[in-house]
Amino acid sequence: MLPWDLYVIITTSLGGGRPTLELVRQALAGGATAIQLREKELPARQLVALGREIRELTRSAGATFIIDDRLDVALAVEADGVHIGQEDLPAAIARRLLGPGRILGVSVGTVDQARQAVADGADYLGVGTLFATSSKGDAGEPIGLAGLKAIREAVTVPIVGIGGINSSNAAGVMAAGADGVAVISAVIGAPDITAAARELLAAVRQSRA
């Protein structure tokens, strides 16, 4: 599996009016190691069209490509995997439909959810919400670094922290046991996406040095 260092979630409405593929290109130019397409409002046909283009961009960049929620779209565009939240397909079903060759990510906020997700076959966990954030309206109360540490001690699969992460607090997230950071606004909402990605990636990598 490729490194999770910098996992950039693409939700076009949070990208300052810039087109989806421009957000992806600039994030990849800044070193994003994984791209997730998270568009809750788009019809499947548009998701497939976008997904095909992002598949090409991520492949060229050597980055992992994950689709949020729509497992069928992930299969359709040959994404590397799918990411599901607690309101999406049950993880055990997703694991079965996805087969062993693709990556299953699951959003968790508690130790119980983390253990269940791993039992259901998750390959990595998105752990959060860590800090207060405006990007995901449904994100719930922040669990903080203590919540992340507790999950880190409970499971061995890779963890990406999510929720309110930026270049100032990324080192703390890594120190708490994350394998990488997932961000939306901190990268695609920045005036200079490439620079923002580069800065965040440097913070993640320096935290390991």
Next chain:
Amino acid sequence: MLPWDLYVIITTSLGGGRPTLELVRQALAGGATAIQLREKELPARQLVALGREIRELTRSAGATFIIDDRLDVALAVEADGVHIGQEDLPAAIARRLLGPGRILGVSVGTVDQARQAVADGADYLGVGTLFATSSKGDAGEPIGLAGLKAIREAVTVPIVGIGGINSSNAAGVMAAGADGVAVISAVIGAPDITAAARELLAAVRQSRA
């Protein structure tokens, strides 16, 4: 394949405040031969939960069960098939992901769309909008019985007419070449769903006598 005589689409918000499973039970009690679950707003986890219950109800009734749009959910609940519109997954991709054992339905409004859908592997077509209707806001201009006849002459797969069909005009739809009628409000919007289904089914079957 089971008969398409009366294909009832379940969209809970159009069911007069009654719960989803009550709409399904009453439609089946009135003789619906196929049930489609069409809930554009529900998260996948709720679709799976509902879909599992409808799977049991339709199996007991000997009715076909189709899921709208979400091919992954259709696979998850072992529905008989999936129905896709022109904004959903491309039909050829849906055919490949679905495998040969499940039913693929495609919404079409023109002869070109119908020919393409069949070439892509559709097992049946939903043809419409036939008449003006309020159930589907995105339904477009009615194509009328002339539009249905033209499609009937162009393809040989089963056709269900859709859009503004009721017990008064169902015989005309069948005479124009449909193999069954698909309805939303005419059944689930009726005060007595079972009676409405029974009346419509009788109209369809008498048209063949």
